[in-house]
Amino acid sequence: SQQGEEDPQALSIQEGENATMNCSYKTSINNLQWYRQNSGRGLVHLILIRSNEREKHSGRLRVTLDTSKKSSSLLITASRAADTASYFCATDEGGSEKLVFGKGTKLTVNP
Amino acid sequence: GAVVSQHPSRVICKSGTSVKIECRSLDFQATTMFWYRQFPKQSLMLMATSNEGSKATYEQGVEKDKFLINHASLTLSTLTVTSAHPEDSSFYICSAREGLFQETQYFGPGTRLLVL
Numbered sequence: 001s002q003q004g005e006e007d008p009q010a011l012s013i014q015e016g017e018n019a020t021m022n023c024s025y026k027t028s029i030n031n032l033q034w035y036r037q038n039s040g041r042g043l044v045h046l047i048l049i050r051s052n053e054r055e056k057h058s059g060r061l062r063v064t065l066d067t068s069k070k071s072s073s074l075l076i077t078a079s080r081a082a083d084t085a086s087y088f089c090a091t092d093e094g095g096s097e098k099l100v101f102g103k104g105t106k107l108t109v110n111p
Numbered sequence: 112g113a114v115v116s117q118h119p120s121r122v123i124c125k126s127g128t129s130v131k132i133e134c135r136s137l138d139f140q141a142t143t144m145f146w147y148r149q150f151p152k153q154s155l156m157l158m159a160t161s162n163e164g165s166k167a168t169y170e171q172g173v174e175k176d177k178f179l180i181n182h183a184s185l186t187l188s189t190l191t192v193t194s195a196h197p198e199d200s201s202f203y204i205c206s207a208r209e210g211l212f213q214e215t216q217y218f219g220p221g222t223r224l225l226v227l
Contacts, residue, residue: 031214042117042204043155043218088154092214097143099206099216101154 005102006089012108019076021105023089024069030095032065034074037086037104046074046087081111113139115207117219124195125227131191132222134205140185141207145216146178149202161188195226 006023013019025032031050035043049056049065049072056063062075076083086106090099114137124130134144143162147155159175161167161182169175177199179191188207192199202223206216 033215035218040202040221040223042115042220043206045215045217048214097208098157098160099145100157103154106152 006087006105008105009103010106010108012110013079015079015081015109015111017079017109019079019083019107019109021074021087021107023072023074023102025072025089025091025100025102026070027091027094029067029091029093031092032063032072033090033099034061034063034072035088035090035101037088039085043088076107079107079109081109083107083109113207113209113217115141115205115217115219117203117205117222119222120220121223121225123225123227126196127194129191129193130195130224131189132203132205132224134188134190134207134219136186136207136209136217139207139209141188142185142210143208144182144188145206145208146180146188146190147204147206149204149221151202155204158190192224195224197226200224200226 033048034046037043047058049063060077065072086104088101088104090101093100116135118133146158149155158173159167159169161180163182163185167180182188204221206218
């Protein structure tokens with residue numbers, strides 16, 4: 001089942017700008033993770049935020065989590081052309097070991 | 112970081128043949144491995160969860176006789192697509208988790224399967 005739903009589905013920005021992607025989910029979670037996928041490749045884990053955390057930073061990435069709204073956002077600051085990829089959120093559905101992925105946001109950063 | 116490999120990276124086969132995809136954790140022991148399927152421009156759909164030494168747990172709608180999963184060791188899981196048909200063409204991705212309480216899954220690079 002698709003739990004995470006990202007928006008926008010596609011985002012095109014200029015290098016140097018910030019990119020914000022949102023994710024909503026439906027059930028309770030223990031954690032939410034963001035992954036990145038370059039075209040035709042596997043997924044790279046970016047960041048994990050636990051249900052008792054509200055914000056987390058990793059380099060140019062900033063993730064927020066609002067469990068009352070069942071939503072999360074991923075902010076990439078000072079974007080680079082190399083950030084061009086699809087970004088997926090994934091939740092541990094009901095705290096299970098399984099990850100449920102959203103549909104993803106395709107980010108294009110133009111040089 | 113933890114590395115997961117998949118082999119082959121891409122395969123083309125004739126309809127009716129079987130294809131085996133390997134997933135290996137290179138620098139850690141994976142108690143649990145997961146197999147996903149991804150259609151073009153879509154998200155990942157979990158097919159099955161496999162724990163070393165036990166039978167895989169398949170998601171609803173996934174035919175266990177069609178997609179055979181074997182997790183014979185802590186570093187290797189295989190997915191065999193039996194009697195492949197064109198509709199089985201897809202991108203298959205595995206992931207591995209180091210321990211029962213590890214939250215992060217490490218993904219392989221994926222295998223592109225094309226059935227003619």
